[in-house]
Amino acid sequence: MSGFKRFGSRIIQLIFVLWAVATILFLIFRLMPGSPLAAYIDPTFTEEQQRILMARFGLDRSLFEQYLIYLGNLLQGDLGESFFYRQPVGERVLMLLPNTLVLSLFSIIIAYMIGVIGGAYLAWKRGSFLEGATIPFVLTTRAMPEFWLGMVLLAVFSFSLGWFPAGGMRTAGSEYPSLLALYTSGDFWRHLFLPAVTLAIYFHGLPLLLMRSNMLDVMSEDFVTMARIKGLSNWTIVVRHAARNALLPVATSLAIAIGYQMQGSVVVETVFSWPGLGRELVRAVSASDYPLAQGAFLLIAVVVILMNLLADLLYGLLDPRISHA
Amino acid sequence: MRNLFKATTALGLAMCVTAPALAAGDEIREITIFTRPQAAQPSEFQFVQLIAQEWRRLGLEVNIEVMPWEQMADAVWYNRDDWDTTGWQMVGRPERSDPDELIFNLFHTSTAPTGYNFIGYQNPDYDAIVEAQRTETDIDARRDLIHQAQAILAADQPNLMLAHPQSTFAYDNTVWDPDSVVEQGGIGIRNTWTFINLEPLGDQRDVILNSTDNVQAINPLFISGGTDSWITELIWDRLLRIGPDGLPQPWAAESYEWIDDTTVEIVLRDGMNWHDGEPVTAEDVRFSYQAAMGDEAPMYSPFVGNIADIEIIDPSTLRFHLNDASAAFLTASLSKLNLIPQHIWEPILEDLATRDEENAEDYQEEIPIGSGPFRFSSWLTNEEVVLEANEDHWSAPNVDRWILRIVPNTEASLGMLRSGEINFLSDYPGDPNILIDVASEDGDLDVVSTTDMGFRYVAFNHRRPPFDDAAFRQALSMAINRDLIVGAAFRGYAVPSNSVISPALAFWHNDDVDEFETGPEVAAAILAEAGYEVVDGRLHYPDGVSETLGE
Numbered sequence: 001m002s003g004f005k006r007f008g009s010r011i012i013q014l015i016f017v018l019w020a021v022a023t024i025l026f027l028i029f030r031l032m033p034g035s036p037l038a039a040y041i042d043p044t045f046t047e048e049q050q051r052i053l054m055a056r057f058g059l060d061r062s063l064f065e066q067y068l069i070y071l072g073n074l075l076q077g078d079l080g081e082s083f084f085y086r087q088p089v090g091e092r093v094l095m096l097l098p099n100t101l102v103l104s105l106f107s108i109i110i111a112y113m114i115g116v117i118g119g120a121y122l123a124w125k126r127g128s129f130l131e132g133a134t135i136p137f138v139l140t141t142r143a144m145p146e147f148w149l150g151m152v153l154l155a156v157f158s159f160s161l162g163w164f165p166a167g168g169m170r171t172a173g174s175e176y177p178s179l180l181a182l183y184t185s186g187d188f189w190r191h192l193f194l195p196a197v198t199l200a201i202y203f204h205g206l207p208l209l210l211m212r213s214n215m216l217d218v219m220s221e222d223f224v225t226m227a228r229i230k231g232l233s234n235w236t237i238v239v240r241h242a243a244r245n246a247l248l249p250v251a252t253s254l255a256i257a258i259g260y261q262m263q264g265s266v267v268v269e270t271v272f273s274w275p276g277l278g279r280e281l282v283r284a285v286s287a288s289d290y291p292l293a294q295g296a297f298l299l300i301a302v303v304v305i306l307m308n309l310l311a312d313l314l315y316g317l318l319d320p321r322i323s324h325a
Numbered sequence: 326m327r328n329l330f331k332a333t334t335a336l337g338l339a340m341c342v343t344a345p346a347l348a349a350g351d352e353i354r355e356i357t358i359f360t361r362p363q364a365a366q367p368s369e370f371q372f373v374q375l376i377a378q379e380w381r382r383l384g385l386e387v388n389i390e391v392m393p394w395e396q397m398a399d400a401v402w403y404n405r406d407d408w409d410t411t412g413w414q415m416v417g418r419p420e421r422s423d424p425d426e427l428i429f430n431l432f433h434t435s436t437a438p439t440g441y442n443f444i445g446y447q448n449p450d451y452d453a454i455v456e457a458q459r460t461e462t463d464i465d466a467r468r469d470l471i472h473q474a475q476a477i478l479a480a481d482q483p484n485l486m487l488a489h490p491q492s493t494f495a496y497d498n499t500v501w502d503p504d505s506v507v508e509q510g511g512i513g514i515r516n517t518w519t520f521i522n523l524e525p526l527g528d529q530r531d532v533i534l535n536s537t538d539n540v541q542a543i544n545p546l547f548i549s550g551g552t553d554s555w556i557t558e559l560i561w562d563r564l565l566r567i568g569p570d571g572l573p574q575p576w577a578a579e580s581y582e583w584i585d586d587t588t589v590e591i592v593l594r595d596g597m598n599w600h601d602g603e604p605v606t607a608e609d610v611r612f613s614y615q616a617a618m619g620d621e622a623p624m625y626s627p628f629v630g631n632i633a634d635i636e637i638i639d640p641s642t643l644r645f646h647l648n649d650a651s652a653a654f655l656t657a658s659l660s661k662l663n664l665i666p667q668h669i670w671e672p673i674l675e676d677l678a679t680r681d682e683e684n685a686e687d688y689q690e691e692i693p694i695g696s697g698p699f700r701f702s703s704w705l706t707n708e709e710v711v712l713e714a715n716e717d718h719w720s721a722p723n724v725d726r727w728i729l730r731i732v733p734n735t736e737a738s739l740g741m742l743r744s745g746e747i748n749f750l751s752d753y754p755g756d757p758n759i760l761i762d763v764a765s766e767d768g769d770l771d772v773v774s775t776t777d778m779g780f781r782y783v784a785f786n787h788r789r790p791p792f793d794d795a796a797f798r799q800a801l802s803m804a805i806n807r808d809l810i811v812g813a814a815f816r817g818y819a820v821p822s823n824s825v826i827s828p829a830l831a832f833w834h835n836d837d838v839d840e841f842e843t844g845p846e847v848a849a850a851i852l853a854e855a856g857y858e859v860v861d862g863r864l865h866y867p868d869g870v871s872e873t874l875g876e
Contacts, residue, residue, distance in 0.1 A: 050439075052623065056683075085542065086542060086547075086686060086689070087689065092706065096706065151736065158737075158744070162744055165741075165744070166737045166744060167734060167737045167738075168708065168709075168730060168732070170708075171746075172531070172746065173533070173728045271737070272734070272737070273731065273734055275707040279707060279733065280707065287395075288395050
C-alpha cells in the first residue's frame with residue numbers, strides 16, 4: 001500500500017516537472033533574439049504576406065494567449081506545427097526518435113560493458129602499472145569533446161582506412177520494407193559503428209570509474225574477507241560476491257545515463273549526418289522554429305524524466321533497504 | 326572599463342569644443358557594423374574586420390557587432406531606422422539571370438518601406454530608368470538602360486559592393502563523363518542541365534549528391550529552401566527554362582512569340598504526360614498560372630501579378646495577356662512557375678480555400694506528381710531524397726536515379742566524395758583550396774569554380790546620417806581595396822565587384838564601372854572635398870552639420 005502511495009506521489013511530481021519544463025521551453029525560445037520570419041526574407045515578400053504568416057504561426061497573439069494555446073494543445077498531445085517544415089511536430093519528432101534511441105542504446109550498452117568489466121578488473125588490479133596507465137586515459141576520454149573525437153575517428157577509420165562510411169544511416173538509395181529490416185541489416189550496423197563508438201568512448205568513463213570505486217569499497221568489506229578465508233577462488237570472489245554488490249549503483253546510473261546520452265547525440269548526430277532528434281533540434285533552434293524546438297526538447301526531457309523515475313524504482317527493487325527507508 | 330571609455334570620449338569631446346582653430350561640424354558618432362559569426366560566415370567576418378580597420382584610418386570610431394543571421398535579419402529588416410552598416414549578401418538564382426529583380430527591387434523607392442530596398446536609397450532619376458527598362462521590350466535599348474542604372478549606382482555608391490564569390494563544385498570524373506557536365510553562367514555546374522545531361526562512364530548510373538541543409542518541402546507552389554528548388558526544378562516542367570547562357574529558352578513550350586507588347590503566345594510541346602500517365606493539357610497550363618494568381622500560393626503571386634488573362638486558342642496554344650509591357654516576363658514568370666496537374670491540385674486547392682489558416686504551402690503531396698525529367702521515388706526525413714529518371718520525358722536523363730544525401734558535416738562530404746558514397750559534390754561551403762588539395766591528392770575529381778551572379782557587400786543605412794551623403798559613402802567605399810578583400814576574405818575565389826549585375830551576366834554587366842581608384846588617400850581626398858575634417862584624429866561632419874544620433 002505504501003509502495004503504491006509512493007508511486008502515486010512520484011507521478012504527481014513527474015507531472016509537475018513536465019509542466020515546469022514545458023513552460024521554461026516556451027519562454028526560452030521566445031526570449032532568444034531573432035524572428036522565425038528571418039528564414040523567409042525574400043525580395044518578393046510583402047508586409048501583407050508577413051502579416052499573414054505571423055497570424056498563421058499564431059505570433060500575432062499576446063505571449064500569454066500563445067502560452068495558454070500551447071498548454072491546451074500539449075494536454076491533448078498536440079505539439080503544434082513546425083514553422084519551417086509546415087508539418088505536425090509530433091509526427092516529425094516521433095519519426096526521428098527511434099534513430100536517436102537506437103544509437104543511444106547501442107552506445108550505452110558498449111559503454112557499460114567496457115565500463116563494468118574494466119572497472120571491476122582495475123579494482124582487482126589496484127596499484128598495478130595497468131591501473132596507473134588506464135585511469136588517466138579514461139579521464140582523458142571523459143574530457144575530450146565528442147565532436148573532436150568523432151572527427152578523429154572519421155578521419156582515421158573512414159577517410160584514411162575506408163573501413164566505415166563517412167555518415168548517414170544506410171547506403172544511398174537502399175530500400176528496406178520496415179524500420180526493423182533496416183535496423184537488422186549489416187549496412188545499418190556499418191553506418192552505426194563509428195557514431196556509437198564515439199559516444200561509447202565518451203561515455204564509458206562514468207560506469208568504469210563508478211564500478212572501480214564501488215568494487216574497492218566492497219572488497220574491503222567483511223564478507224569478502226570471509227570469502228577469502230573460506231578459500232574461494234579469485235574468480236568466484238570477484239564475480240559472485242564483490243561485483244554483484246558493486247553493480248547496484250552502476251545499474252541505476254544506467255537509466256540516468258540514457259537520459260544524458262540524448263544530449264551527447266546532438267553533437268554526434270551532426271558530425272555523422274545521423275538523422276536523429278539531436279540534429280533536428282539544432283536546426284530548429286537556429287531557424288527559430290519554436291514549436292519544433294519545443295517538441296524535440298520536450299521529448300528528450302520526457303525520456304530523461306522517465307529514466308530518472310525508472311532509476312528510482314529500480315533502486316528500490318534491487319535493494320529492498322531503499323524502499324523501506 | 327566602459328565608463329572609463331565614455332569618460333575619455335567625453336573628455337575628448339570637451340577638448341574639441343574648446344579648440345577654436347577649426348570650424349568643423351560635430352564629431353561623427355561611433356558607427357556600428359554588423360557581421361555574422363566567424364564560424365557561420367568566415368568570409369563576411371573577415372572582410373568586416375578589414376573594412377573596419379580601413380575606416381578607422383579615416384578617423385572613424387567603428388564598433389563591430391557579431392550576431393547570428395536570425396538576429397541580424399531581424400535588426401536590419403524589421404528595424405530599418407536602427408542600424409548603421411551591415412555585411413550582407415545576395416545569392417544567385419536562375420531567375421536573377423534577368424537584371425530586373427536586383428536592379429529594381431534593391432533600389433527602387435517603392436520597395437524602401439518594407440521591401441528589399443532596406444537601405445532606404447532614394448533617387449528619382451534612378452527610379453525613372455529602372456521603371457523604363459521594365460517595359461522596354463527591345464533588348465538592346467533595355468541594355469542601355471540597365472547600363473545607365475549601373476553607372477548611377479557606381480556614382481552614388483548606395484552600398485559598398487565587394488565581390489562576386491565563386492561557387493565551387495566537384496564530381497568524380499571516373500563516374501561521369503566530363504564532357505556531359507554543363508556549366509551555367511552565374512550558377513555553376515550544379516544545375517538542371519547537368520543532371521539531365523550527365524553521361525555515366527561505367528556501372529554507377531546513380532548520381533549521388535550532397536546538401537548541408539535539410540529538405541524543407543517538395544511542393545510546386547511553395548518557394549521553400551534553396552536545396553528544395555534543385556528538386557522541384559527536376560520534378561516539375563516549366564514553359565521556359567533559363568539556359569546555360571542565362572537567357573530563357575523554350576522548354577515545355579515548343580515556342581513562344583510576342584504578338585504585341587502585352588501579349589505572348591505559347592505553343593505547347595506534343596505528347597507530354599504527367600508522372601501518373603495523364604496527358605499535359607492547355608487547361609493544366611492555364612490552371613498552373615491561375616493557382617498562383619489565387620490566394621493559396623502567396624509566394625508565387627508576385628510573379629503572376631501582371632497577367633490580365635490567359636486564353637486557350639486551341640489544345641496546344643495559349644495566349645498570355647498582360648496588364649503592362651514587361652521585358653522580364655519570360656524570365657520572371659514563364660521560366661519560374663511550375664506546371665502542375667489540374668486533376669490533382671484542383672480538389673486540393675478547393676479544399677484549402679475553405680480553410681482560413683492553411684494554404685498550398687502547407688500541403689505536402691504523398692507522391693509529388695509533375696511532368697519533369699525526373700519522377701519522385703522516395704524521401705526519408707533528414708536522410709535523402711531519391712528521384713528516378715522519367716524515360717518517357719522528351720528530354721529524358723541518362724542517369725538512372727538522382728539521390729540527394731543530407732550531410733551537415735562539410736569535411737565528411739569531402740570524405741564521401743573520395744570514397745564514392747557521393748559522386749557529385751553539389752554543396753560545398755568550405756574553403757575551395759582544401760577541395761582542390763583533396764582533388765589533386767585523389768586524382769579522379771574534377772573541381773569547377775564559377776563566378777556567381779550573387780554578391781557580398783556592406784549595406785549603408787541611408788536613413789541615418791552621415792550615410793545619406795553620397796560623398797561620405799563614396800569615401801568609405803573607395804577606402805577599400807577589393808583585390809585585398811578577395812585575397813584575404815575569399816582566398817582568391819571571388820571577383821571584385823562594383824555592380825549588382827555580375828560580370829557572369831556578360832550581356833547586362835556594365836564594364837565601365839569596374840575600374841576605380843581605391844586607397845586611404847583617395848578616400849581622404851573625397852572627404853576633404855565634401856567638407857569633412859579630421860580633428861584630433863576623429864572625423865567631423867562638414868561645417869554646421871550636427872550629430873543627431875549620438876548617445
